[in-house]
Amino acid sequence: MSEIHLHDGELNVMELLWSNRVLAAKDIAKIIKEYIGWEKNTTYTVIKRLIDKGAIKREDPGFMCRALVSKRMIQNIETKEFIARFYNNSLSTFFTEYLKNQSLSTAEILELERIIAENKM
Missing domain, CATH: 1.10.10.10 (Winged helix-like DNA-binding domain superfamily/Winged helix DNA-binding domain)
Structure with missing residues (x-):
């Protein structure tokens, strides 16, 4: 499809x-x-x-x-399209720019760290 x-x-x-x-x-x-x-x-x-x-x-x-x-499938398609169009297909550029302007709670930071740690494996 x-x-x-x-x-x-x-x-x-x-x-x-x-x-x-x-x-x-x-x-x-x-x-x-x-x-x-x-x-x-x-x-x-x-x-x-x-x-x-x-x-x-x-x-x-x-x-x-x-x-x-x-x-979830549509979210994934649209997210990829968004990152491709506005961030030159760079996930790290997207996260860097997005997170610069956010106030994250300790819980959110820990969750992001957990997700990154899981993806290192």
Whole structure:
């Protein structure tokens, strides 16, 4: 499977599916209408795009939708893309620049040290 890139509107639908596992398209449209204000046709268009991308699967009866990709998978793809685009593919540059501007707690520092130690092995 090639990497799936999602825009914000598609992520809205995916978040619902990641939270609920399976939803009917009509229920997705109702929830999106209430919280975002999209009309049903807009939501159905986004669902169709997600099906075409291989991010969700539609099952009958009831036009039931289910995520085919995990949230973690999408997070990893988008994080790699972000680091490539803004930090020249350098994870160390990203961390250096990001951490310069953060106030980390002792617990957070210890957790980062633990993660680094685990990755040294």
